[in-house]
Amino acid sequence: MISESSDRSRGLVQSVERAIALLEAVSEGPPEGEPVALLAQRCNLNRATAWRLLATLEANGLVHVDPTTHRYSIGLTVARLASASSVVGLTRRAYAVLERLSKRTNETADLAVPQRLSLTYVAEVAPPSVLSANWLGRHVPLHATSSGKALLAWLPEVELLPVLEQPLTRYTATTITSKSALREELDATRRRGYGTCRGELEETLYGVSAPLLDQRDRPFAVVSIWGPRARVPESRFPELGLLAQEAAEEIRAAVPWGGYHP
Amino acid sequence: MISESSDRSRGLVQSVERAIALLEAVSEGPPEGEPVALLAQRCNLNRATAWRLLATLEANGLVHVDPTTHRYSIGLTVARLASASSVVGLTRRAYAVLERLSKRTNETADLAVPQRLSLTYVAEVAPPSVLSANWLGRHVPLHATSSGKALLAWLPEVELLPVLEQPLTRYTATTITSKSALREELDATRRRGYGTCRGELEETLYGVSAPLLDQRDRPFAVVSIWGPRARVPESRFPELGLLAQEAAEEIRAAVPWGGYHP
DNA sequence: GATCGGTTTGCATAATGTGCAATGATTGTT
DNA sequence: AACAATCATTGCACATTATGCAAACCGATC
Numbered sequence: 197m198i199s200e201s202s203d204r205s206r207g208l209v210q211s212v213e214r215a216i217a218l219l220e221a222v223s224e225g226p227p228e229g230e231p232v233a234l235l236a237q238r239c240n241l242n243r244a245t246a247w248r249l250l251a252t253l254e255a256n257g258l259v260h261v262d263p264t265t266h267r268y269s270i271g272l273t274v275a276r277l278a279s280a281s282s283v284v285g286l287t288r289r290a291y292a293v294l295e296r297l298s299k300r301t302n303e304t305a306d307l308a309v310p311q312r313l314s315l316t317y318v319a320e321v322a323p324p325s326v327l328s329a330n331w332l333g334r335h336v337p338l339h340a341t342s343s344g345k346a347l348l349a350w351l352p353e354v355e356l357l358p359v360l361e362q363p364l365t366r367y368t369a370t371t372i373t374s375k376s377a378l379r380e381e382l383d384a385t386r387r388r389g390y391g392t393c394r395g396e397l398e399e400t401l402y403g404v405s406a407p408l409l410d411q412r413d414r415p416f417a418v419v420s421i422w423g424p425r426a427r428v429p430e431s432r433f434p435e436l437g438l439l440a441q442e443a444a445e446e447i448r449a450a451v452p453w454g455g456y457h458p
Numbered sequence: 459m460i461s462e463s464s465d466r467s468r469g470l471v472q473s474v475e476r477a478i479a480l481l482e483a484v485s486e487g488p489p490e491g492e493p494v495a496l497l498a499q500r501c502n503l504n505r506a507t508a509w510r511l512l513a514t515l516e517a518n519g520l521v522h523v524d525p526t527t528h529r530y531s532i533g534l535t536v537a538r539l540a541s542a543s544s545v546v547g548l549t550r551r552a553y554a555v556l557e558r559l560s561k562r563t564n565e566t567a568d569l570a571v572p573q574r575l576s577l578t579y580v581a582e583v584a585p586p587s588v589l590s591a592n593w594l595g596r597h598v599p600l601h602a603t604s605s606g607k608a609l610l611a612w613l614p615e616v617e618l619l620p621v622l623e624q625p626l627t628r629y630t631a632t633t634i635t636s637k638s639a640l641r642e643e644l645d646a647t648r649r650r651g652y653g654t655c656r657g658e659l660e661e662t663l664y665g666v667s668a669p670l671l672d673q674r675d676r677p678f679a680v681v682s683i684w685g686p687r688a689r690v691p692e693s694r695f696p697e698l699g700l701l702a703q704e705a706a707e708e709i710r711a712a713v714p715w716g717g718y719h720p
Numbered sequence: 721g722a723t724c725g726g727t728t729t730g731c732a733t734a735a736t737g738t739g740c741a742a743t744g745a746t747t748g749t750t
Numbered sequence: 751a752a753c754a755a756t757c758a759t760t761g762c763a764c765a766t767t768a769t770g771c772a773a774a775c776c777g778a779t780c
Contacts (some may be wrong), residue, residue, distance in 0.1 A: 505770095
């Protein structure tokens with residue numbers, strides 16, 4: 197067989213990678229589950245191989261297989277493992293606040309946490325009428341979003357530097373691509389108290405974000421409110437920015453240990 | 459090497475099992491994470507092996523490794539995968555209701571979902587004063603708990619039979635261990651509208667439970683209220699039973715699709 | 721600056737995961 | 751109702767792949 201394995205060179209374990217790929221595939225499927233053959237195909241795996249990997253995952257509760265339909269869905273163990281992540285405690289407390297925020301502003305409210313050199317959205321509440329894109333799990337560039345800028349603005353210099361070293365990719369006409377302009381923007385953000393975005397990632401995407409700071413004043417999460425430019429023009433920024441700040445403070449206060457271990 | 463592998467006989471994949479064991483070990487550790495050596499020891503693995511398995515998990519975001527301390531904690535991907543589980547949507551909606559329930563009764567309220575031939579607790583709210591055992595993720599026997607009996611009472615006959623075939627283990631003096639007695643109890647439970655427990659698993663554990671039924675009247679989750687016998691005597695059962703029923707109905711109504719795919 | 725605990729990497733070995741092919745089981749079709 | 755087709759499951763032989771050992775390499779701490 198063809199053993200490409202750019203993985204192997206880095207000393208990664210093939211069967212575990214394949215098992216994870218299956219887990220992802222299962223999670224992308226419908227709640228009633230997907231059959232082995234389909235999952236195997238999606239991951240470019242032999243059916244027998246996929247079956248054994250899934251059997252292993254099933255034996256440990258990571259996936260659930262319906263005994264009659266033989267369809268695989270995500271198992272309870274994943275939820276239990278996730279509950280060990282401090283993010284989960286954070287999101288649980290955040291949801292009540294985000295729901296209120298979304299209802300009050302009639303826009304989408306969400307919570308993101310830093311990961312590597314980007315942010316990941318971990319909680320999101322969209323107003324009922326709006327069919328919004330699901331940003332959960334998505335990574336976004338830090339220099340082209342209100343949440344990213346809210347994070348950077350309160351990041352200590354040492355951690356800010358590596359981000360500024362990276363190329364600042366242009367996404368739209370308004371994207372900030374020069375290091376000095378970004379520094380100015382971050383200063384303004386800090387003075388203002390919240391980050392803003394004027395279609396810097398996608399033309400029509402406008403919004404504001406406020407950071408959650410831990411005891412040492414390091415940001416560990418960001419609350420955002422956003423919507424299409426037509427509904428969230430710059431004139432609403434001061435109002436929404438204040439609401440985001442209040443929400444951030446409220447969520448932070450509800451977190452017992454007052455922080456988040458990555 | 460000694461390759462025991464009762465796994466292998468069932469066609470399971472060793473490295474994946476080991477990776478999962480590591481994942482479990484990581485989840486049991488503190489939020490700031492644990493070093494490789496400790497995790498390896500806990501899972502009886504060679505340090506190098508554990509390192510490569512963890513590296514694979516890390517590359518896929520299932521674990522997070524702090525670049526400075528080299529400590530491993532649960533990664534965001536797990537939370538994302540978990541969010542694909544319908545249980546998560548269920549628990550998110552349940553928490554608000556459980557919190558109210560716990561506040562009002564001053565006892566512990568929780569939610570469990572069926573898994574295999576047992577129940578798993580997936581959400582729990584304890585009154586602030588009480589230092590309660592954490593039941594999250596725990597499996598409980600169906601014949602010796604109020605939640606188990608609430609599930610069984612509304613289960614269709616075909617699914618009930620395999621459970622009754624299993625030996626009914628005795629835990630305390632009040633545990634129901636005969637098949638006929640259990641059938642009677644289940645009839646009574648159905649008439650009553652909620653299940654009860656009089657110290658049948660642990661002497662001092664008293665409580666009530668009400669099921670959440672889907673469109674086809676199949677139970678897919680159970681709400682429980684419980685506490686020590688001294689505070690939750692039988693005389694409170696009618697009052698608490700009604701509250702549990704109301705809470706169950708409220709949670710069920712908040713679930714969009716009105717059910718739960720295991 | 722040396723010693724210790726830890727992580728990380730290389731390498732040889734065979735244990736282990738894999739693909740193929742054959743067998744049941746189940747579903748849909750005429 | 752019988753057939754066909756698709757899919758899940760199991761056995762087996764092969765060599766790819768994961769593993770353990772040992773050595774290198776950091777980063778602490780004294």
